[in-house]
Amino acid sequence: MTGRKSSEDAPIPNRIAELREKAKLSRVELAERVGVNSQTIGYLERGEYNPSLALAFRFSELFGLPVEKIFVRKQKKRGSSA
Amino acid sequence: MVEQWVPFAVVSFIVLLSFLTNVAFGSKVADWTNSAPVEINSPWKRPRLLAGKSLVALWFVTALLYIATLPGAIVVDGVVLQISSLPALLLLAGLTVAVITYKRSLAQQPNGALDERERGIRDTLYLTSYRIAVSIIAGVFLAGFMAKFIAELEVNLDQIPTDTALGIAITAAMFLWVLPSLVHAWTDPIPDEVSDEVRDGWKTAKREIKREIAEIRKDLPKSEKVALAELRKADRKLGRTRTKKKTGKRS
Numbered sequence: 001m002t003g004r005k006s007s008e009d010a011p012i013p014n015r016i017a018e019l020r021e022k023a024k025l026s027r028v029e030l031a032e033r034v035g036v037n038s039q040t041i042g043y044l045e046r047g048e049y050n051p052s053l054a055l056a057f058r059f060s061e062l063f064g065l066p067v068e069k070i071f072v073r074k075q076k077k078r079g080s081s082a
Numbered sequence: 083m084v085e086q087w088v089p090f091a092v093v094s095f096i097v098l099l100s101f102l103t104n105v106a107f108g109s110k111v112a113d114w115t116n117s118a119p120v121e122i123n124s125p126w127k128r129p130r131l132l133a134g135k136s137l138v139a140l141w142f143v144t145a146l147l148y149i150a151t152l153p154g155a156i157v158v159d160g161v162v163l164q165i166s167s168l169p170a171l172l173l174l175a176g177l178t179v180a181v182i183t184y185k186r187s188l189a190q191q192p193n194g195a196l197d198e199r200e201r202g203i204r205d206t207l208y209l210t211s212y213r214i215a216v217s218i219i220a221g222v223f224l225a226g227f228m229a230k231f232i233a234e235l236e237v238n239l240d241q242i243p244t245d246t247a248l249g250i251a252i253t254a255a256m257f258l259w260v261l262p263s264l265v266h267a268w269t270d271p272i273p274d275e276v277s278d279e280v281r282d283g284w285k286t287a288k289r290e291i292k293r294e295i296a297e298i299r300k301d302l303p304k305s306e307k308v309a310l311a312e313l314r315k316a317d318r319k320l321g322r323t324r325t326k327k328k329t330g331k332r333s
Contacts, residue, residue, distance in 0.1 A: 021289075036197035043199060052198050 011047035014071045019063045020045075035056045138268045141181055141260070144174045145253050152249040167197055167249070181263045185270065189262035204262070210269075211261040 020030050020041075027045075031038040035053060043049035051059070060067045148170035182190060188200055189207050196204060229235045257264075 017289075021293075037200060040197050040199045049199050055198060 004054065005065050012050050012073055013047060016041070016059065016070065017045040019065070019070065023063065033062055048066075097116055106113065106208070134267050137177070137181060137184065138264050141174070144170060144177055145257065148174050149250060149253055152246045153243060174256070179259050181260050181267055184263055184267045187263075189266045197301045203266075207262040207265050210265045214265070215258060215261060 016030075020027070023030075025033070027041040028038045030042045035058065035077065038075060040049065044051060056067050056071060059070050148167060151167040151168070151170050188196070189204055191200070191204065270294060
Protein backbone atom coordinates (compact mmCIF):
# COMPACT_ATOMS: atom_id res chain seq x y z
CA MET A 1 0.00 0.00 0.00
CA THR A 2 2.12 2.82 -1.19
CA GLY A 3 -0.02 5.86 -1.53
CA ARG A 4 0.84 9.15 -3.14
CA LYS A 5 3.19 11.04 -0.92
CA SER A 6 2.69 14.70 -0.21
CA SER A 7 5.53 16.96 0.87
CA GLU A 8 4.45 16.46 4.50
CA ASP A 9 4.73 12.66 4.12
CA ALA A 10 8.25 12.88 2.77
CA PRO A 11 10.61 10.57 4.65
CA ILE A 12 12.40 12.06 7.63
CA PRO A 13 16.03 10.93 7.64
CA ASN A 14 17.02 9.00 10.73
CA ARG A 15 20.07 7.42 12.32
CA ILE A 16 18.40 4.21 13.45
CA ALA A 17 20.62 1.93 11.35
CA GLU A 18 23.77 3.65 12.59
CA LEU A 19 22.68 3.62 16.23
CA ARG A 20 21.53 0.01 15.99
CA GLU A 21 24.92 -1.03 14.65
CA LYS A 22 26.67 0.92 17.38
CA ALA A 23 24.50 -0.82 19.97
CA LYS A 24 25.29 -4.15 18.25
CA LEU A 25 21.63 -5.05 17.92
CA SER A 26 20.00 -7.01 15.14
CA ARG A 27 16.80 -5.73 13.57
CA VAL A 28 14.82 -8.43 15.34
CA GLU A 29 16.30 -7.50 18.73
CA LEU A 30 15.67 -3.81 18.18
CA ALA A 31 12.12 -4.55 17.02
CA GLU A 32 11.47 -6.57 20.17
CA ARG A 33 12.77 -3.75 22.38
CA VAL A 34 10.62 -1.04 20.83
CA GLY A 35 7.59 -3.32 20.28
CA VAL A 36 7.27 -3.41 16.50
CA ASN A 37 7.69 -5.97 13.74
CA SER A 38 11.28 -6.42 12.49
CA GLN A 39 10.12 -5.47 8.99
CA THR A 40 9.04 -2.10 10.34
CA ILE A 41 12.64 -1.52 11.45
CA GLY A 42 13.68 -2.23 7.87
CA TYR A 43 11.13 0.26 6.56
CA LEU A 44 12.33 2.86 9.08
CA GLU A 45 16.00 2.36 8.25
CA ARG A 46 15.31 2.65 4.54
CA GLY A 47 13.33 5.83 5.21
CA GLU A 48 10.13 4.35 3.78
CA TYR A 49 8.13 4.95 6.92
CA ASN A 50 7.86 7.82 9.39
CA PRO A 51 7.16 6.58 12.92
CA SER A 52 4.59 7.94 15.33
CA LEU A 53 5.70 10.25 18.11
CA ALA A 54 5.28 7.44 20.65
CA LEU A 55 7.59 5.15 18.69
CA ALA A 56 10.10 7.95 18.17
CA PHE A 57 10.22 8.44 21.94
CA ARG A 58 10.73 4.71 22.45
CA PHE A 59 13.79 4.91 20.17
CA SER A 60 14.92 7.97 22.08
CA GLU A 61 14.67 6.15 25.43
CA LEU A 62 16.39 3.06 24.06
CA PHE A 63 19.37 4.87 22.53
CA GLY A 64 19.54 7.47 25.30
CA LEU A 65 19.44 10.33 22.83
CA PRO A 66 16.93 13.12 22.26
CA VAL A 67 14.49 12.56 19.42
CA GLU A 68 16.00 15.32 17.31
CA LYS A 69 19.37 13.54 17.45
CA ILE A 70 17.82 10.40 15.96
CA PHE A 71 15.39 11.91 13.47
CA VAL A 72 16.85 14.71 11.43
CA ARG A 73 14.66 17.08 9.54
CA LYS A 74 16.45 18.24 6.42
CA GLN A 75 16.67 22.00 6.26
CA LYS A 76 16.04 23.71 2.98
CA LYS A 77 19.12 25.31 1.54
CA ARG A 78 18.71 29.02 1.27
CA GLY A 79 20.29 31.11 -1.40
CA SER A 80 23.22 33.29 -0.54
CA SER A 81 21.39 36.43 -1.64
CA ALA A 82 19.99 38.43 1.26
CA MET B 83 -28.09 -36.06 0.72
CA VAL B 84 -24.51 -37.01 1.61
CA GLU B 85 -23.20 -35.22 -1.52
CA GLN B 86 -24.56 -31.92 -0.22
CA TRP B 87 -22.35 -32.12 2.87
CA VAL B 88 -19.16 -32.94 0.98
CA PRO B 89 -18.34 -29.33 -0.06
CA PHE B 90 -18.93 -28.03 3.46
CA ALA B 91 -16.80 -30.79 4.97
CA VAL B 92 -13.96 -30.13 2.52
CA VAL B 93 -14.13 -26.35 3.01
CA SER B 94 -14.09 -26.85 6.78
CA PHE B 95 -11.09 -29.15 6.43
CA ILE B 96 -9.21 -26.60 4.28
CA VAL B 97 -9.95 -23.78 6.70
CA LEU B 98 -8.84 -25.91 9.67
CA LEU B 99 -5.69 -27.02 7.83
CA SER B 100 -4.86 -23.43 6.92
CA PHE B 101 -5.35 -22.33 10.51
CA LEU B 102 -3.13 -25.10 11.82
CA THR B 103 -0.31 -24.52 9.34
CA ASN B 104 -0.34 -20.73 9.55
CA VAL B 105 -1.07 -20.16 13.20
CA ALA B 106 -0.68 -23.22 15.38
CA PHE B 107 2.54 -24.55 13.80
CA GLY B 108 4.36 -21.21 13.80
CA SER B 109 6.95 -20.81 16.54
CA LYS B 110 5.71 -17.33 17.31
CA VAL B 111 1.99 -17.27 16.87
CA ALA B 112 -0.47 -14.44 16.84
CA ASP B 113 -1.98 -14.17 20.25
CA TRP B 114 -5.59 -13.40 19.51
CA THR B 115 -6.46 -12.58 23.07
CA ASN B 116 -3.46 -10.49 24.06
CA SER B 117 -3.64 -6.79 23.31
CA ALA B 118 0.14 -6.33 23.51
CA PRO B 119 2.07 -6.28 20.23
CA VAL B 120 3.01 -9.81 19.34
CA GLU B 121 5.44 -10.76 16.61
CA ILE B 122 3.62 -12.83 14.05
CA ASN B 123 6.61 -13.73 11.92
CA SER B 124 7.18 -17.42 11.82
CA PRO B 125 10.47 -18.89 10.61
CA TRP B 126 8.46 -21.34 8.53
CA LYS B 127 7.73 -19.69 5.21
CA ARG B 128 4.75 -20.62 3.09
CA PRO B 129 5.94 -21.25 -0.47
CA ARG B 130 5.00 -18.38 -2.71
CA LEU B 131 3.60 -20.28 -5.66
CA LEU B 132 0.98 -17.65 -6.25
CA ALA B 133 1.85 -14.15 -5.31
CA GLY B 134 -0.02 -10.88 -5.34
CA LYS B 135 -1.80 -9.99 -8.51
CA SER B 136 -1.82 -13.51 -9.97
CA LEU B 137 -3.52 -14.78 -6.83
CA VAL B 138 -6.21 -12.10 -7.08
CA ALA B 139 -6.74 -12.77 -10.80
CA LEU B 140 -7.05 -16.50 -10.15
CA TRP B 141 -9.57 -15.87 -7.36
CA PHE B 142 -11.81 -13.85 -9.69
CA VAL B 143 -11.49 -16.38 -12.52
CA THR B 144 -12.45 -19.19 -10.14
CA ALA B 145 -15.38 -17.19 -8.74
CA LEU B 146 -16.68 -16.62 -12.27
CA LEU B 147 -16.11 -20.29 -13.08
CA TYR B 148 -18.09 -21.30 -10.02
CA ILE B 149 -20.97 -18.97 -10.88
CA ALA B 150 -20.92 -20.19 -14.49
CA THR B 151 -21.17 -23.83 -13.43
CA LEU B 152 -23.98 -23.27 -10.94
CA PRO B 153 -27.14 -25.20 -11.75
CA GLY B 154 -29.37 -23.01 -13.81
CA ALA B 155 -26.61 -20.76 -15.06
CA ILE B 156 -25.91 -23.13 -17.93
CA VAL B 157 -29.03 -25.09 -18.69
CA VAL B 158 -27.91 -28.50 -19.93
CA ASP B 159 -28.45 -31.09 -17.33
CA GLY B 160 -29.17 -30.27 -13.71
CA VAL B 161 -27.35 -33.21 -12.15
CA VAL B 162 -24.19 -32.94 -14.23
CA LEU B 163 -23.88 -29.19 -13.61
CA GLN B 164 -24.39 -29.62 -9.91
CA ILE B 165 -21.45 -32.01 -9.81
CA SER B 166 -19.30 -29.85 -12.08
CA SER B 167 -19.68 -26.81 -9.82
CA LEU B 168 -18.19 -28.69 -6.87
CA PRO B 169 -14.50 -28.57 -7.98
CA ALA B 170 -14.89 -24.86 -8.72
CA LEU B 171 -16.34 -24.32 -5.25
CA LEU B 172 -13.49 -26.26 -3.65
CA LEU B 173 -10.91 -24.35 -5.67
CA LEU B 174 -12.59 -21.07 -4.74
CA ALA B 175 -12.56 -22.04 -1.06
CA GLY B 176 -8.88 -22.98 -1.27
CA LEU B 177 -8.00 -19.73 -3.02
CA THR B 178 -10.03 -17.78 -0.47
CA VAL B 179 -7.94 -19.32 2.29
CA ALA B 180 -4.76 -18.55 0.31
CA VAL B 181 -5.82 -14.91 -0.11
CA ILE B 182 -6.87 -14.59 3.53
CA THR B 183 -3.50 -15.88 4.73
CA TYR B 184 -1.56 -13.61 2.35
CA LYS B 185 1.31 -11.91 4.20
CA ARG B 186 0.47 -13.48 7.56
CA SER B 187 -3.22 -12.52 7.27
CA LEU B 188 -2.36 -8.87 7.84
CA ALA B 189 -5.78 -7.71 6.64
CA GLN B 190 -7.56 -9.94 9.15
CA GLN B 191 -5.38 -9.39 12.21
CA PRO B 192 -6.59 -7.64 15.37
CA ASN B 193 -4.86 -4.49 16.63
CA GLY B 194 -2.86 -6.39 19.24
CA ALA B 195 -1.07 -8.50 16.64
CA LEU B 196 0.07 -5.56 14.52
CA ASP B 197 2.42 -2.66 15.02
CA GLU B 198 1.55 0.91 14.08
CA ARG B 199 2.79 0.64 10.46
CA GLU B 200 0.86 -2.58 9.85
CA ARG B 201 -2.23 -1.10 11.48
CA GLY B 202 -1.97 1.82 9.08
CA ILE B 203 -1.76 -0.54 6.11
CA ARG B 204 -4.70 -2.62 7.35
CA ASP B 205 -6.88 0.46 7.93
CA THR B 206 -6.09 1.71 4.43
CA LEU B 207 -7.06 -1.71 3.06
CA TYR B 208 -10.47 -1.49 4.73
CA LEU B 209 -11.04 2.04 3.48
CA THR B 210 -10.19 0.99 -0.08
CA SER B 211 -12.38 -2.12 0.28
CA TYR B 212 -15.29 0.00 1.48
CA ARG B 213 -14.94 2.28 -1.54
CA ILE B 214 -14.79 -0.70 -3.92
CA ALA B 215 -17.83 -2.38 -2.31
CA VAL B 216 -19.85 0.84 -2.43
CA SER B 217 -18.87 1.40 -6.06
CA ILE B 218 -19.92 -2.14 -7.00
CA ILE B 219 -23.27 -1.87 -5.21
CA ALA B 220 -23.91 1.55 -6.77
CA GLY B 221 -22.95 0.13 -10.19
CA VAL B 222 -25.34 -2.79 -9.84
CA PHE B 223 -28.20 -0.48 -8.83
CA LEU B 224 -27.38 1.88 -11.66
CA ALA B 225 -27.28 -0.96 -14.18
CA GLY B 226 -30.63 -2.28 -12.89
CA PHE B 227 -32.14 1.20 -13.04
CA MET B 228 -30.89 1.75 -16.59
CA ALA B 229 -32.10 -1.69 -17.71
CA LYS B 230 -35.56 -1.14 -16.32
CA PHE B 231 -36.24 2.52 -17.00
CA ILE B 232 -33.99 3.47 -19.92
CA ALA B 233 -33.64 0.25 -21.93
CA GLU B 234 -37.08 -0.86 -20.65
CA LEU B 235 -35.97 -4.47 -20.22
CA GLU B 236 -37.93 -6.98 -18.18
CA VAL B 237 -35.88 -7.66 -15.04
CA ASN B 238 -37.42 -10.56 -13.18
CA LEU B 239 -35.32 -11.88 -10.33
CA ASP B 240 -37.84 -14.66 -9.65
CA GLN B 241 -36.63 -16.46 -12.78
CA ILE B 242 -33.24 -17.17 -11.23
CA PRO B 243 -33.17 -20.65 -9.70
CA THR B 244 -32.77 -20.86 -5.93
CA ASP B 245 -29.51 -22.84 -6.11
CA THR B 246 -27.97 -20.32 -8.47
CA ALA B 247 -29.08 -17.40 -6.31
CA LEU B 248 -27.63 -19.16 -3.26
CA GLY B 249 -24.35 -19.80 -5.08
CA ILE B 250 -24.11 -16.15 -6.14
CA ALA B 251 -24.93 -15.04 -2.60
CA ILE B 252 -22.18 -17.33 -1.21
CA THR B 253 -19.67 -15.94 -3.72
CA ALA B 254 -20.68 -12.36 -2.90
CA ALA B 255 -20.35 -12.99 0.84
CA MET B 256 -16.98 -14.65 0.28
CA PHE B 257 -15.92 -11.69 -1.86
CA LEU B 258 -16.86 -9.14 0.80
CA TRP B 259 -15.05 -11.18 3.46
CA VAL B 260 -11.90 -11.57 1.39
CA LEU B 261 -11.93 -8.09 -0.21
CA PRO B 262 -9.40 -6.41 2.15
CA SER B 263 -7.00 -9.31 1.60
CA LEU B 264 -7.59 -9.12 -2.16
CA VAL B 265 -6.77 -5.40 -2.09
CA HIS B 266 -3.66 -6.15 -0.03
CA ALA B 267 -2.48 -8.86 -2.41
CA TRP B 268 -3.13 -6.62 -5.42
CA THR B 269 -1.50 -3.45 -4.09
CA ASP B 270 1.37 -4.94 -2.10
CA PRO B 271 4.58 -3.99 -3.91
CA ILE B 272 7.29 -5.70 -1.86
CA PRO B 273 7.38 -9.44 -1.21
CA ASP B 274 8.51 -9.43 2.42
CA GLU B 275 8.52 -13.20 2.88
CA VAL B 276 12.31 -12.88 2.79
CA SER B 277 13.47 -11.02 5.86
CA ASP B 278 14.98 -7.60 5.37
CA GLU B 279 18.26 -8.73 6.90
CA VAL B 280 18.60 -11.58 4.41
CA ARG B 281 17.57 -9.41 1.48
CA ASP B 282 19.82 -6.55 2.53
CA GLY B 283 22.66 -8.85 3.58
CA TRP B 284 25.00 -7.58 0.90
CA LYS B 285 24.15 -3.99 1.78
CA THR B 286 24.95 -4.61 5.44
CA ALA B 287 28.21 -6.32 4.51
CA LYS B 288 29.12 -3.47 2.17
CA ARG B 289 28.33 -0.92 4.88
CA GLU B 290 30.47 -2.80 7.39
CA ILE B 291 33.39 -3.03 4.96
CA LYS B 292 33.10 0.68 4.19
CA ARG B 293 33.06 1.47 7.88
CA GLU B 294 36.17 -0.62 8.46
CA ILE B 295 37.96 1.04 5.54
CA ALA B 296 36.95 4.45 6.91
CA GLU B 297 38.36 3.52 10.31
CA ILE B 298 41.61 2.36 8.74
CA ARG B 299 41.78 5.55 6.68
CA LYS B 300 41.01 7.57 9.77
CA ASP B 301 44.03 6.03 11.47
CA LEU B 302 46.29 6.38 8.44
CA PRO B 303 45.96 10.11 7.86
CA LYS B 304 46.56 10.65 11.54
CA SER B 305 49.93 8.97 11.38
CA GLU B 306 50.63 10.69 8.10
CA LYS B 307 49.60 14.01 9.55
CA VAL B 308 51.74 13.45 12.58
CA ALA B 309 54.69 12.53 10.38
CA LEU B 310 54.08 15.54 8.16
CA ALA B 311 53.72 17.84 11.15
CA GLU B 312 56.97 16.53 12.55
CA LEU B 313 58.66 16.97 9.20
CA ARG B 314 57.32 20.52 9.01
CA LYS B 315 58.52 21.20 12.51
CA ALA B 316 61.87 19.81 11.60
CA ASP B 317 61.84 21.84 8.40
CA ARG B 318 60.96 24.96 10.34
CA LYS B 319 63.67 24.27 12.86
CA LEU B 320 66.09 23.67 10.06
CA GLY B 321 64.87 26.81 8.33
CA ARG B 322 65.25 28.82 11.49
CA THR B 323 68.73 27.54 12.09
CA ARG B 324 69.57 28.20 8.45
CA THR B 325 68.18 31.72 8.59
CA LYS B 326 69.89 32.29 11.95
CA LYS B 327 73.11 31.10 10.48
CA LYS B 328 72.56 33.27 7.42
CA THR B 329 71.62 36.31 9.49
CA GLY B 330 74.53 35.59 11.85
CA LYS B 331 76.86 35.46 8.93
CA ARG B 332 75.47 38.71 7.53
CA SER B 333 75.65 40.45 10.86
